[in-house]
Amino acid sequence: MEDENEYKKLPTEDKCVHKLWKARLAGYEEAIKLFNQIDDEKSPEWNKYLGLIKKFVTDSNAVAQERGLEAALVFVENCGHAGKTTGEVMSGIVSKCIAAPKTKTKDLALQITLMYIEIEKHEVVEEELIKGMEQKNPKVVAACVTALNTALKQFGNKVIAIKPMVKKIPVLLADRDKTVRDEMKALVVEMHRWIGGAIEPHIASLQAVIQQELREAFAGTGGGAQPTRYLRSQQNRVRDTPVADAVDGSVEDDDAETGCGDSGDMDPYDLMDPVEIISKLPKDFYDKLEAKKWQERKEALDSLDNLLKNAPKLEHGDYADLVRALKKVVSKDTNVMLVALGTRLLGMVATGLRNKFQPYAVSCIQALLEKFKEKKPNVVAALREAIDAIYPSTNLEAIMEDMLAAFDNKNPSIKAESATFLARALCHTQPAAFNKKLIKAYVGSLLKLLESADPAVRDAASEALGTATKLVGEKNIAPHIGKLDNLKEQKIKEFADKAEIKVKVSAPKKEVKPKSAGPAAKGDAKTTAGSSQPKPVKRPPSTTKTKKPVTKKPATKTQITPPREQELSPEEVDAHAEVLFTLDILNGLVDGNWKNRLTAVQSFHSTIQGFSTQDTNAQVLYKVLNKKPGLKDTNVQVLKARLEACKYITENFPVSTTAADAVLLDVVIKLGEASCSSISADCLTLLADGCGLEHVVNEGLGFAMDSQKNPKVQSEMFLWMTNAIKEFGFTMNVKPIIAHSKKALSATNPNVRTATINFLGVLSLYVGPSLLSHFDGEKPATKQLINAEIDKYANSTPPTPTRQVGRVSKSASKGSVGDELEDVEEDIADDEPPVVEDTRTRTDIAPLITDTLVGELGDKNWKVRNEALDKLKAIITNSSPIKSSLGELPPALTARLLDSNSKLAQSALQICEVIATAMGPKCKQHVRTFFPGFFQAFGDSKQWIRTAAISCVDVWCGQAGYAAAFDGEMVYDALKTGSPVLRASLFQWMSEKLPNLPPKAFPREELTVCVPILFACLEDRAADVRKASAECVLPFMLHLGYEPMHKQLDKLKPGSKSVVQAALDKARPNLPVQPLPTKDKGKSEPRGIKSAGAAKKEAEKKGPVVKPKGIAKPASAAGRGKKEEEDCTPLLPNNNAKNQRIVDDQKLKVLKWNFTTPREEFFDLLKDQMNSAGLNKQLIANMFHNDFRYHLKAIESLSEDLHENGSSLTANLDLVLKWLTLRFFDTNPSVILKGLEYLSQVFQYLIDSDYTMAEYEANCFIPYLVLKVGDPKDTVRNGVKALFRQICVVYSVTKLFGYLMEGLKSKNARQRAECLECINHLLETYGSTVMSGGGGGAALREMARLIGDRDNAVRSAALNCVATAYFLDGEKIYKTIGQISDKDLSLLEERIKRAGKTRSAEVRRSMVVPLSACGRPILQQPEEVENVISVETTPGVDYEEEEPEEQLPPPVIHHEEPRVVTGPFGLDPDLIARLDAAKPVLRKPELSDVDLKFLDDPVKVLTTTRTNSSVVTMSPPRPQPTPHPLVSAQTPLSTNTVDDSQLADTIHSVASPDLNAAFRALSLITGALVSGRGAAFAAHEVRLISAFSTQLRRLRTSPPSENTMPAYKCLARALTTFYGTSGCGLHITESALRSLLGELLLVLTGGPGGAGNSWPGSEGERLVRILNNLCVCVLEHSPRTTLLCAILSLLHDTITESDPAYPRYQDLMLKCFWKILKMIPSWEVNSIDYDAVLYKIHLFYKAYPNSYWKKNAQVNDTPYRTVKTLVHTLVKVKGASIMNHLTQIPDVNDSDLYPYLHKVLKQLNLDDKKEKPSDIVNGGLQTMGVGVNVGNTALNAGRLPRSVHEELGLILKRIGSKEHNKEALSQLYDLRERHPDVDIWTFMAGSSFYFRNYVECGLREVEEQRKMRTHNIYKPDIKPEHIDVSNENDEKSHVDFLERLRALQMKAGLKVDSNPSSQPRTPVNDNRVLADSINDNTLPRTHSIDPQLELHSTQSASQKNEAAVDALRLKLQQIKSSSKR
DSSP states (O other): OTTGGGGGGSOHHHHTTOSSHHHHHHHHHHHHHHHHHOOOTTOGGGGGGTTTHHHHHTOSSHHHHHHHHHHHHHHHHHOTTGGGGHHHHHHHIIIIITTOSSHHHHHHHHHHHHHHHHTTOHHHHHHHHHHHTTSSOHHHHHHHHHHHHHHHHHHOTTTSOSHHHHTTHHHHHTOSOHHHHHHHHHHHHHHHHHHGGGGHHHHTTSOHHHHHHHHHHHHTOOSOOOOSOOOHHHHHHHHHSOHHHHHHTTTGGGHHHHOOSOOOOOOHHHHSOOBOOGGGSOTTHHHHHTOSSHHHHHHHHHHHHHHHHTOSSBOOOOOHHHHHHHHHHHHHOSOHHHHHHHHHHHHHHHHHHGGGGHHHHHHHHHHHHHHTTOOOHHHHHHHHHHHHHHGGGSOTTTTHHHHHHHHTOSOHHHHHHHHHHHHHHHHTSOGGGSOHHHHHHHHHHHHHHHTOSOHHHHHHHHHHHHHHHHHHOHHHHHHHHOOOOHHHHHHHHHHHHHOOOOSOOOHHHHHHHHHHHHHHHHHOOOOOTTOSSOOOOOOHHHHHHHHHHHHSOHHHHSOOOOOOOOOOOHHHHHHHHHHHSOHHHHHHHTOSSHHHHHHHHHHHHHHHTTOOTTTOOHHHHHHHHTSTTGGGOSOHHHHHHHHHHHHHHHHHSOOOHHHHTTTHHHHHHHTTSTTTHHHHHHHHHHHHHHHOHHHHHHHHHHIIIIIOOOHHHHHHHHHHHHHHHHHHOOOSOOHHHHHHHHHHHTOSOHHHHHHHHHHHHHHHHHHOGGGGGGGTTSOHHHHHHHHHHHHHTTTOOOOOOOSOSOSSOGGGSTTSOSSOOOOGGGHHHHHSOOOOOOOSOOBOOGGGSOHHHHHHHTOSSHHHHHHHHHHHHHHHHHHOSBOSOOTTHHHHHHHHTTOSSHHHHHHHHHHHHHHHHHHGGGGGGGHHHHHHHHHHHTTOSSHHHHHHHHHHHHHHHHHHOGGGGSSTTHHHHHHHHOOHHHHHHHHHHHHHHGGGSOTTSSOTHHHHTTHHHHHHHTTOSSHHHHHHHHHHHHHHHHHHOHHHHHHGGGGSOHHHHHHHHHHHHHHGGGSOOOOOSOHHHHHHHHHHTSOHHHHHHHHHHHOSOOOOOTTHHHHHHHHHTHHHHHHTSOSSOOSSHHHHHHHHHHTTOSOOSOOSSOOHHHHHHHHHHHHHHTOOHHHHHHHTOSSHHHHHHHHHHHHHHHHHOHHHHHHTHHHHHHHHHHHTTOSOHHHHHHHHHHHHHHHHHHHHTTOOOOHHHHHTTHHHHHHHTTOSSHHHHHHHHHHHHHHHHHSOHHHHHHHHHHHTTOSOHHHHHHHHHHHHHHHHHHOGGGGGGTTTHHHHHHHHHGGGOSSHHHHHHHHHHHHHHHHHHTTHHHHHHOOOOHHHHHHHHHHHHHHHHHSOHHHHHHTOOOBOTTSOBOOOOHHHHHHHSSSTTOOOOOSSTTSOOOOOOOOOOOOOOOOOOOSTTOOOHHHHHHHHHSOOOOOOOOOOOOOOGGGGSOOOOOOOOOOSSOOOOSSOOOOOOOOOTTSOTTOOOTTTOOOHHHHHHHHHHHTOSOHHHHHHHHHHHHHHHHTTOGGGGGGGHHHHHHHHHHHHHHHHHSOOOTTHHHHHHHHHHHHHHHHHSTTTTSSOOHHHHHHHHHHHHHHHHTOTTOHHHHSTTHHHHHHHHHHHHHHHHHHHHSOHHHHHHHHHHHHHHHHHOOOTTOTTHHHHHHHHHHHHHHHGGGSOGGGSOHHHHHHHHHHHHHHSOHHHHHHOTTSOOHHHHHHHHHHHHHHHHHGGGGGGGOTTOSOGGGOSHHHHHHHHHHHHHHHHHHOOHHHHHHTTOOOOSSOHHHHHHHHHTTSOOHHHHHHHHHHHHHHTSTTTHHHHHHHHHHHHHHOTTOOHHHHTTTSOHHHHHHHHHHHHHHHHHHHHHHHTOOOOOOOGGGOOOOHHHHHHHHHHHHHHHHHHHHHTTOOOOSOGGGSOOSOHHHHHHHHHHHHTSOTTSTTOOOTHHHHHOOOOHHHHHHHHHHHHHHHHHHHHHHHHO
16 A cells, blocks of 8 residues: 555656556646646746656546646646647647547547647647548547637638648548548538638539538538637737727738638639649640641640649749740631630630749730731630730730730721720729829820720720729829710710729728728727727828828928819900909000000009909919910010019919910010010929929920921020929920920021030939930931030039929829829839930831741750850840840740850840840840849859859849849749859849848848748858858848748757857847838827926927928827827826835736846736836837837936936836846847936936835846846946946945845856956945855855956956955955965965055055945935035145245035935934033043153253244144044044045036135145045045146146135145045056146246246245145155156156256256155165066167267256166165066067166176175165175075075074064064065975964064054254264263163063164164255255255355255264164
8 A cells, every 4th residue: 555655755747657547647636736836938847747748648547648638738728838749749639539438538639739729839730630630540530620620610711721621622521431521521611611612623523412512501601700719929919909800801911910800712723732734745745736737736735735624723834835835826827726725725824823924924915915806706715815814924014015006906806805805904903003104005095996986996995994994093094084075985984883893902991091090099099899980900001101291202292282273265264354353454455555555464463463362363364464465465565564474473373284374385485585585484484383394394395396486485495494404303204305305406506406405414414324325316416416415414413403393283284193093112113213214216126036046046056056146136236225025035045044055155144134225124024034044044153154144133133123033932943943052142142232122122022932041041061152141131131120030930940040040130230220200200209208397398499389381280190199198198107006016026926027038928027017007108119119219219218207207216116127127138239328327317316315225126127237247348337337336325235245146156257257346346345244145254255266267357356355355354264265276375365465555454444334234335424524524624734834824715615404314214313412412431441550750850862953944844744633532443434435426526626727616626625635534535536636737737827816826835735735644645647647746847947937937036935845845745655656657757758848938847857856766765675566667767768778868969868867877776676686577678688778787787796795884874775684795695696595594594483482473573574675585485385374374464564564654754854053963962862762761661561672782773764864855955945856945045155065064974973873882
């Protein structure tokens, strides 16, 4: 029993495959529960069961199988990967379940089958079910049929393909099993319900009884079928589509996508399989057709008839020979019966090929039309059937020439049958295809047929015209028909009523629908289910039509079109005139006296000025004015007055062509009169402006050339036309103009010829150079003149038209179309410039293409073929231009394109080029014939053939348009069967041409079918194919879009998807920006999503609202509807919905926001949450749009709304952050950067609002921000890091640290490095407490582990983090990080050592910002800053004691009220006030009483008397800030936190031209420095020093004023305080320091505005002293390396770039240099970056080598010698190791520095041997011990000297003892300073790690103590006359001090050292500084640099000499006293 229950312990997946059926049953039940609980369809949990589902459905136990089927159904329904199991599961269902005995099992099997279909696997399911029909078990077969029947009934024929099932109809209807037959009958009936009569051909072969039964069943299934179930991809769209739309049929072409709408009747042709008949033809078929006996010819035709009867659908192939043979039978066979048979067979071939018959259609129709002359009824009937079968493969435009020729044929039968055929063809033509051009051509010819004497012809013409009227509408056809007699009009109307248009006319519906739906959309957008008025459905065509008026030809589309104007009779004109004018005017106009006529015309003119367009029209006024004599008046004054009146009428009244004709010809005549030509030309221009240029030109030019023979009129007319086309442009038919121009060129008057040639030159701007080809028949001289005139305009562009082309539409004339047909496909053509029709006479070469020539082209002998090609080329060349009819040439020439002889193939391609050029645009009808051969030539192995083929295709496309190449799947066929060379060439060609084609120039399907081949070629073995196909991805995407191409990835194998996906992603960013909505629409859209405040600001910017013109207003108003009202809602609502979202997330009611890459469900979730929260609908639409520009628009809208509606942002912050998280995964950088910019604004607002970020918000945003910190773009990374700094203020820093630690687990090295940098920033800013959020020790261990990372940036960042932790927590971090490798440990120690030199641990700890209990930083209160940075706390640094302090203008201080924080986290102000008032009680330590009376005893010390003389101290004492008693010295937070932005603004004000602002800024900075806030300036030091330099430059260059001196002093005070503050000045760059020193020295030099020249006298001296001290302060406290590099650069610049205004600038520079040289020995050896300094020296030597100074003897070489002294000093300090610091010099051997270093080293080694103690003292380098010389010699020999070795061993031994360890460490430090080349670590190699670490830390502490002692030394100004230099006093005072010090130590209980000699002596630095001060020759002003002080000094020369002697005496006494000790 226990063994049987053992399975209960197994996991679910193991139970499902257990051998016990009970275990499996339990497993299935658990699986059902588990499947229902998994929310994520892509969860990894599903993967465990992918391989088990088949076992679920094929379980051997019936009970378990039933539960397994239930589990499988739940799995398929919920799992996102269920489609992978379709094949195996469906095979199991078919074999085991679908025919199971249990009903429930069968039902579950059917449900699983349907569920697989629902998840888009219908093809696989149908395939498996059809396989099941072939099984032997009839139950399985019947069940499979039933399943297919159910699937078809529920999903429809758009999902379940009927074609695979029809093949089973005859088989299963003849099955022995009755159930199978019955089920199959039901399936056939269901098929008929969906496809209607298309099923009939497939039941025609069944038994009559079965057919009868089926047809009876069909009778009850009338009406359109609707699907009841939809695919997953269709469900969302169908849910949004109301039922009314589907029933109304408005879905149209989207049925295939949504499954909606009536399925319609399917074409039976689509269900048939194609049959190949070419190979089945008898071998002697063509021979028999040529036989003389008609019986043999009939036998051949019968064999073809037998094949075609069984082949209703033909396989695509080469039918050229067959069609040519049948056409020959039709045209030339004498046997009428064979003609009828051949015609019928030709029709059957056309029916079988459908569109594939297009290459042969035109030539066949031509032959059939000619054959209509036969009168035999059977022949005529066959001809009608054949021509009707052929027409669907061509169009009316292609056959237009043949049709018009047939209309003009003399045979009435041909005329009648051609017209009847046209009527039938129009019934199968879309209205848009029957455009204006075709209407004009066909209607004109049909009107001629109406006048025929044959009634059959007239009836046929009437029928054709009636059908055309029915097709395009009477209003479009009537203007072309004109006036007909009533009988003919009645007949045409009758035929129009009878005509039945058999095509689905969709264009009219698309026009009407938006108009009818517009008001409904405005009124009530919510349509209920029972509403009778359907909701308007958006369609691309309808949007195109709304854009049309805006984007296309605004001049013609927006015009006001009046009704057609009928010509008024003279009586009607008189009646109108009597009403309008007085009798005097009317009589006076026709008076015989010219004066009366003049008066009447003037009265007429004044009268019409009071008329409006409502009172009368132009036709009446013209005719009244033109009453005899009218415009033919002989009096010039009257004539001018009439023309003026005519001009006024034309300008102010609408003019139709009917009205214009009343005066047009008379005005043209007056062009020839010199007195009236100008005003006549103006009248013509206005007439053209009113009724159209084309009408005026055609009528006027025709009249001038044909009726009016006056050459003056003719020449003036051409001159007027020349100017007119410049003003109006040229868009008319050029044919009549060219005809009249030819007449003018043959005129005898030279003025006419000259005017014509000038006109043709201007016309060529619009027509092009091809205009010359129209004048080939002219004389050579004339042709040469025209050519020369055209050449003048060859490189010019047409001028921009300045006038409208006709205010009144052509519909006002009799011969024009009223309303143009709206054709979407013609939009592109309408935007192109008009194509000028070629009117040259064309030659028909079809008769020249004889059978003999065709036979020679196909001859076996290549020489014969070559001769035939030559003949053909000659025919075409001599006949150019040619007609489009080529006879039998196309098939024969196409065969030669692939000739085995490459030369013949090349010749054939060249002939094809000639054909295209000679034929012109008409060659388009032969594209389908020739292009397959051209494309095959692309794959030729010879390069010249491929080149010729590409050239040929380009020529053809240049004539026919490149879109013609993409027709009939020619490109697809070529790629499918082509070689790799062909594919590479064709893809390369397409990549060049496709980007230049308009998007809708050709059907997209032409490229869609090529996409799989394109994807396959991306992985082709041939590199050329891969490259060409990769280049073709973007051109394909331009026409198809990204999504359609991406969908086809599903058909690829998994291995190929990655390659293709990479290619698609690479091309996608290069897609051009999709066109936004039109201007009106574009303006209205953003308006809806802007906040009210933003809209108001925008309105204020724009000023007064301008009312839009034309149709802009109704278009925008109709387009918006209800949507505009919805857009007025706020972008982000201010509600509490976020609380509910947080609760739902905590209770797991919604999907957790956790993903690696966002899936579709996360987009849907966010969209639903936004909708439920009430966000603006337009904003949501923009957020989730496919186009990234809408994302940018959404971000801009949110940015604008943030300033107006910030509270709403906080209410919806989680939604905004989630959406931006999704945008992080976009590939478009502009969206990411814009999003980061917006996030910065958001978090700044949150900081200002003191908002605390919720954990829910942080969890859905920060992890993805951490991912983005590893972005490859610097701008993105910097933006993310800036966000982290802002997040620290509104969110817990400790938790943020945890997120960053998670980021260290990434595989992206850049992300790890950036996360470590952010962590380092957190540690430096907030201290080690931030690590509590990342596990503390575990976080440190993880960072230490990354020290060994492979990436250099990660290693460096990890070292910085651990080093920062070391400075914060000390030695204990070594224990925390645990064991790491020795290499990593050494790297860490080195990093700590280097980092310790920049900032000490104390400084780092002082800058730490404490964190609150919740992890947020504790910020200072605003009032504290005000108290610190104020004028009252500004120290008064007196440079001279007697100098009064300047009264600076008080800065404006804004006292801000502290914001009161209320709520649970508020502070108690009363408690804080009590704490502030309370005095702290300091606990005093208990000390023993010490007798201090001995301190009162007199002591003789070194006497120093300070007087109140004007002595300026070298360095002021550093101010020591006194911290608040309540704040410990170790955490000076409140005194170190300064507002960063405020500080930056203050520093910027230092350089302000406004000195008052500069004073305030300097006072604030000085106060901040004195109050101990120097650390806050660390990040701003460069900017601060640059601001000082800028202000100094401004003061120096500007004229002196009363504020200049206070400004200098204020600047000096601030700079001195800055350099005197501990920790300041360490981060100054070389350029900043260089600029500062340069400006200080320039001021000291005394140039224009200098210190000495501007203020002579005591003021100038005082300023010089101040600046002198400031220079010394800068030199002493600047960073060592930066100072040396800056001074070297300044010296480098002074050599050649000397300003005459500052002559002593170089001298002062050298003095500074010498001062630095004296300071260098006192510096720490390692405090200088020798590499950088030596590189600067190298640059100096390279620019000014030794040879430079020798050549330029007049140049002072002091700078060169000074730099050599610097090198000598550096070598002396660093020793031989300085040679290791030449790394920055590119080529050491080429540098002058390298040999000089060797020279100095050699000299120093010699000096060491001769050196004496006195020399050492005089040089300022005092040493301890006697082993220096020995040590140096030993070190140079490469070993440790013995004395040093012994001393070092003794010191290390003492370090090991507790009593002497500190003293020994000091001795070891001194030893290392004396011998810098001694490597003590090598000596300690055998010691333990902890001992070495202890020694290193101890040495570091000693170094810091010495450094602090050195920095705090105060150097008093000592005058020699006040110094007692007697040796006795000096020695005695020294002994007294030592005795008293030991006594004090004993009384204090301290240990007294028995060895007084070990006590440190007087610091070396003191003696050195003192000596330097004495040697400066500047006493009593110790550190003066400027020699001006010497000029203004009151001391005499004798006093100076006496001071120098005293200094020498003092130095001698010091040496003696030292030797005695």
